[in-house]
Amino acid sequence: MFDWRWDFTLNILPRLIEATGNTLLAAGIGxxxxxxxxxxxxxxxxxxxxxxxxxxxxxxxxxxxxxLILQIFFVFYVGPQFGIRLSPWVAGMIAIGLHxxxxxxxxxxxxxxxxxxxxxxxxxxLNLSPARTYFRVIIPQALPPSLAGMGNYLVGIxxxxxxxxxxxxxxxxxxxxxxxxxxxxxxxxxxxxxxxFLAISLPSAALIRxxxxxxxxxxxMTR
Amino acid sequence: MTDQDMSKYPxxxxxxxxxxxxxxxxxxxxxDLVVLDSLDLDVDEGEMVTVIGPSGSxxxxxxxxxxxxxTINGGVIYVDGEPLTHMEKGGRLVPADRRxxxxxxxxxxxxxxxxxxxxxxxxxxxxxxxxxxxxxxxKAEARDRSIELLGMVGLEDKVDQHPARLSGGQQQRVAIAxxxxxxPKVMLFDEVxxxxxxEVIGEVTNVIRKLVDQHNLTMLMVTHQMGFAKEISDRVCFxxxxxxxxxxxxxxxxxxxxxxxxxxxxxxxxxxx
Amino acid sequence: MMSYSAFLTEYGPxxxxxxxxxxxxxxxxxxxxxxxxxxxxxxxxxANVVPRWxxxxxxxxxxxxxxxxxxxxxxxxxxxxxxxxxxxxAGFVAVGMNLxxxxxxxxxxxxxxxxxxxxxxxxxLNMxxxxxMRRIILPQAMVIMLPPWxxxxxxxxxxxxxxxxxxxxxxxFEAKQINGTTFLSAQAFGTALIIYYAMARFVITPAMRGLExxxxxxxxxx
Numbered sequence: 148m149f150d151w152r153w154d155f156t157l158n159i160l161p162r163l164i165e166a167t168g169n170t171l172l173a174a175g176i177g178x179x180x181x182x183x184x185x186x187x188x189x190x191x192x193x194x195x196x197x198x199x200x201x202x203x204x205x206x207x208x209x210x211x212x213x214x215l216i217l218q219i220f221f222v223f224y225v226g227p228q229f230g231i232r233l234s235p236w237v238a239g240m241i242a243i244g245l246h247x248x249x250x251x252x253x254x255x256x257x258x259x260x261x262x263x264x265x266x267x268x269x270x271x272x273l274n275l276s277p278a279r280t281y282f283r284v285i286i287p288q289a290l291p292p293s294l295a296g297m298g299n300y301l302v303g304i305x306x307x308x309x310x311x312x313x314x315x316x317x318x319x320x321x322x323x324x325x326x327x328x329x330x331x332x333x334x335x336x337x338x339x340x341x342x343x344f345l346a347i348s349l350p351s352a353a354l355i356r357x358x359x360x361x362x363x364x365x366x367x368m369t370r
Numbered sequence: 371m372t373d374q375d376m377s378k379y380p381x382x383x384x385x386x387x388x389x390x391x392x393x394x395x396x397x398x399x400x401x402d403l404v405v406l407d408s409l410d411l412d413v414d415e416g417e418m419v420t421v422i423g424p425s426g427s428x429x430x431x432x433x434x435x436x437x438x439x440x441t442i443n444g445g446v447i448y449v450d451g452e453p454l455t456h457m458e459k460g461g462r463l464v465p466a467d468r469r470x471x472x473x474x475x476x477x478x479x480x481x482x483x484x485x486x487x488x489x490x491x492x493x494x495x496x497x498x499x500x501x502x503x504x505x506x507x508x509k510a511e512a513r514d515r516s517i518e519l520l521g522m523v524g525l526e527d528k529v530d531q532h533p534a535r536l537s538g539g540q541q542q543r544v545a546i547a548x549x550x551x552x553x554p555k556v557m558l559f560d561e562v563x564x565x566x567x568x569e570v571i572g573e574v575t576n577v578i579r580k581l582v583d584q585h586n587l588t589m590l591m592v593t594h595q596m597g598f599a600k601e602i603s604d605r606v607c608f609x610x611x612x613x614x615x616x617x618x619x620x621x622x623x624x625x626x627x628x629x630x631x632x633x634x635x636x637x638x639x640x641x642x643x
Numbered sequence: 644m645m646s647y648s649a650f651l652t653e654y655g656p657x658x659x660x661x662x663x664x665x666x667x668x669x670x671x672x673x674x675x676x677x678x679x680x681x682x683x684x685x686x687x688x689x690a691n692v693v694p695r696w697x698x699x700x701x702x703x704x705x706x707x708x709x710x711x712x713x714x715x716x717x718x719x720x721x722x723x724x725x726x727x728x729x730x731x732x733a734g735f736v737a738v739g740m741n742l743x744x745x746x747x748x749x750x751x752x753x754x755x756x757x758x759x760x761x762x763x764x765x766x767x768l769n770m771x772x773x774x775x776m777r778r779i780i781l782p783q784a785m786v787i788m789l790p791p792w793x794x795x796x797x798x799x800x801x802x803x804x805x806x807x808x809x810x811x812x813x814x815x816f817e818a819k820q821i822n823g824t825t826f827l828s829a830q831a832f833g834t835a836l837i838i839y840y841a842m843a844r845f846v847i848t849p850a851m852r853g854l855e856x857x858x859x860x861x862x863x864x865x
Binding site for chain 3 (some may be wrong): 437438439472475476478479480482484485486487488489490499500503504532534545548549552
Binding site (some may be wrong): 208214220229306334340349 | 800818840843
């Protein structure tokens with residue numbers, strides 16, 4: 148088929164699979180950063196300090212509406228200008244982690260907003276501390292409606308990792324491009340990259356949906 | 371369904387006395403649940419038949435099948451002597467294709483519990499939409515016809531309003547005008563007053579009353595308003611568990627029901643007021 | 644060190660050129676995405692399995708892989724199949740096809756959320772399937788899907804930044820070039836970030852809000 152070479156395919160497959168490990172690692176670290184920073188960004192918008200709320204809101208808006216690839220370049224190149232050297236991995240994780248933190252903060256915000264006012268009032272009436280209110284009452288209820296969005300962004304961050312290749316993170320896309328420029332063959336590496344992405348993201352999406360249903364059931368939120 | 375089964379259904383009804391609507395041995399199932407069980411029901415031209423019964427008795431399904439919103443699982447429905455759910459092919463009845471259904475559907479109009487007016491069109495546009503785009507009437511003619519009908523339902527001053535600006539009673543009257551604009555032979559009213567506030571029910575029942583008095587329309591109505599059914603119907607059918615338990619003129623059904631279930635149902639709804 | 648105003652005087656025109664290319668890429672990709680979304684979204688709802696299956700496959704492939712992978716595939720691999728797209732075309736085609744797959748799901752969801760009664764009323768008025776869709780369902784679905792389309796168009800704008808990687812001279816590309824010659828990374832990339840933000844926040848978002856208001860008024864849902 149269209150000059151597809153199987154020997155070449157088998158030859159490069161181990162390298163690509165190894166690079167897939169890096170892709171998954173990058174997605175995992177980036178997501179972990181995003182989950183935590185995202186929560187901080189969401190909670191920062193619920194403090195009584197209006198200036199802080201507005202500043203965080205605007206920052207989230209800014210990060211969400213500008214291209215991730217540009218942010219990756221920005222983080223990677225601006226450091227050295229001021230004498231701070233970041234490795235491609237560190238710069239990449241900061242950029243992608245912050246980008247997805249801004250998405251996740253919106254997901255959390257939606258989840259928190261979906262908790263009825265009466266729940267807060269009940270906590271106040273019971274004189275629960277703010278920490279206890281959040282962690283024991285509000286967040287458990289805000290979680291299930293947030294899960295679908297969180298799952299989508301987990302798959303999303305995985306699919307955005309190829310952008311890290313532009314600053315030299317040796318993930319899948321970077322490896323495929325390297326193979327292409329060594330061998331002058333792009334058909335097999337780029338097609339395989341596409342197939343690897345499909346093979347991971349399609350089952351993941353299904354798995355996430357199943358997990359979401361399981362959590363809802365576990366929390367007794369479905370009939 | 372085998373050919374053997376279909377042979378007992380005529381290709382069209384004999385000419386001497388043809389009912390406007392005939393349900394012949396009609397069955398409707400959802401999975402294992404039998405909603406209608408071998409229903410036989412004739413409605414004559416110009417007759418007003420009211421269908422009453424507890425919820426889940428299949429009464430709304432009768433109308434929805436006639437409007438072809440539901441398929442049927444057995445039997446044949448005829449409209450004006452011609453099969454609706456089936457068509458003739460090589461001397462036998464086969465399930466109707468889309469074209470046949472569209473041709474036959476032109477005979478039937480329907481009003482719904484929740485009006486289902488098109489929210490992006492004014493009252494007048496709602497009425498003109500199908501006459502222009504389905505019947506192919508010139509716009510001016512469709513407009514005249516629609517304005518006349520909107521006048522008939524008492525809404526001449528609301529023609530340019532969108533549904534969101536109309537009360538429930540007004541919306542339902544627009545819906546009646548919209549259905550009539552297609553000049554159907556049979557009109558179906560599916561619980562048209564159930565979603566209305568009590569004080570506006572009269573607006574809608576008055577329009578239906580007017581239709582009964584002034585037009586020779588064949589009508590089938592599902593309602594929970596026993597008083598209105600009693601006053602306006604030529605015949606009342608009491609449905610129970612997918613079957614007609616009892617039917618007759620309203621004086622008999624409401625005055626001296628024969629079956630125990632009819633008596634129970636009527637005393638329950640009359641008690642509830 | 645060069646002052647920022649001197650930097651802008653020197654490189655402003657190049658940022659402007661790049662922003663123009665980004666705007667053109669965005670508009671062309673958006674048109675393609677809207678057409679694909681409508682066609683694929685409707686095919687997903689077809690009663691016939693063949694169009695349904697074709698659309699589902701398309702959507703799963705384009706949503707299951709990365710835009711960057713698709714862009715490289717279209718630009719570097721497609722020529723091996725005899726289809727060579729010039730880089731400018733390959734750029735907006737990749738972005739449009741990718742976002743079109745996401746848009747198709749929005750179209751489908753919006754159509755399905757038009758109340759059942761609207762379909763039934765259209766059937767009762769004996770409209771054909773095409774008339775029902777075009778005159779009754781789509782106008783209502785349009786209003787439902789406009790807000791998520793606003794977000795999608797911002798994603799699309801962001802997506803066009805990737806075309807710089809196949810050397811389309813868009814805003815991202817110019818920023819990289821300027822960074823390469825001046826090493827003023829904060830100024831080069833920062834200015835580009837601000838321009839992208841302005842395009843999203845002060846062009847796309849207000850335009851979509853305005854469109855939404857107009858549509859809603861036409862639907863007259865007070």
